[in-house]
Amino acid sequence: MGGRDATMVLLDENGIRCDGRKIDEPRKIMIKAGGLKNADGSAYIEFGDNKILVGVFGPRDVHPKHMSNTDTGILRVRYHMEPFSVGERKRPAPSRREIEISKVIKEALEPAVMLEKFPRTAVDVFIEVLQADGGTRCAALTAASVALADAGIPMRDMVAAIASGKVADTIILDVNNEEDQAGQADMPVGYMPSLKKITLLQLDGVLTPEEYKKCVDVGVKGCEIVYELQKKALHDKYFGNRKD
């Protein structure tokens, strides 16, 4: 990731952040449902400078077979960053960070997907981070939910995700790369707005118990904003005038 610039002002006296946003303002978010021909469902998200592509296959046969479960379908998630997606080239093999994020995203999606309807099968979610700029796991989770819905897989809700955090002693919404590197706390939140359930939550950084509660609350409110954009992306594809 990028180097640290000690002179950068994270929050100025007017409450404006280093990239010109207000404290409760997310970056520009563009979500597109569909787009891939071969995948059963797909989505593309631009979340600030993050560019992430998600393809979904399934429910389909499980290979290797011993992984299958006779009671329920299984969800498999691979979160992968391209070598060119970050400042310094990333080695292509999955890192420990990518393996952990894959697991966290899988567990964030599982409560949303009605896997019990497809015993002995697998649903595969492939996440490719083409360009990274802080908050990739949230953007990836948001796009993965849209891709699963696009694949027509029965779901209880979609998971929307965004990070809240603490910068210059202030709780903010949607932590960007600079704020992640130089800020005080970063809390990715994944949330199912209709079911009111938090399915992804991580934190690094120091928060008082009051800030912690506020941070969760800011994150949940941010997820509700993202949720509307997810629904709009699906609406645009299936009910809009676009040709794809």
Add this chain to the structure above:
Amino acid sequence: MTSVSVIDQLKKAQILELLEQGKRVDGRALDEPRKICIEINAIPKANGSARVYLGDTQVLCGVKIQPDKPFPDVGDKGMFMCTAELLPLSHPTVETGPPQAPVIELARVVDRGIRESHMVDVSDLVIEKDKSVVGVFADVVAIDYDGNLFDACSYAATAALLTSKTPTWEMVDDQPSVVEGGDKPLPVNTIPVSVTMGKIGNYIVVDPNGDEWESMDSRITITTDSDGNIVALQKGGSDGFTQDEINQCGELSVKVGTKIREQLKSSQQESQ
């Protein structure tokens, strides 16, 4: 595996039935962790070490402190790293080979809790700026498994770090060389305590044991520091939490963590 899952479902039903009466399988209160036994200096050849029993879960941590090349962009800071591993003798299902996702997550969550609390004062671990710094490596191995390795590994690493002695180095001919009799306690800022809670049905239980671990729908690990701040958190498992539950877990982690911190402190005093 199929036969195992049938037994697990029966166990889960029993665990849930008991919870509805406000009880747990091993008789603990819902917010009560298991008995923690900390045995410091279990490996005298390490710079610091601790064996921790959390109920029947047993883990061992050894700390090695040695000179290392600094990361290019942080030449004015020492290094801290914590790893965790499941030994094949800890459970029949553990296999040899490269670590799988759950173990990688375990290691990273334990490392993150201690790192984000800024427990180890890395700014004090520089031999010569940009040339040579001190690396502190806390390696935890799980020896016997009965659930909740997150907390057991975290307590072992914290106890081992609290009781670690670091040698002193000076630069001789551009190489770090140990100063005789220069051993001193590792500089430490705070005592992080991780508290893992499982959600079974609609019940939150602190420090799930092996059976509860297999039965729970989701879990959350929250690390607090000596000032009562929340410094790291990880949610896991295939279900979600409501916002109220997340707030409740935050409060629980501070409350339960305070008592455990006292125990870690007394093992530090014991070593002096």
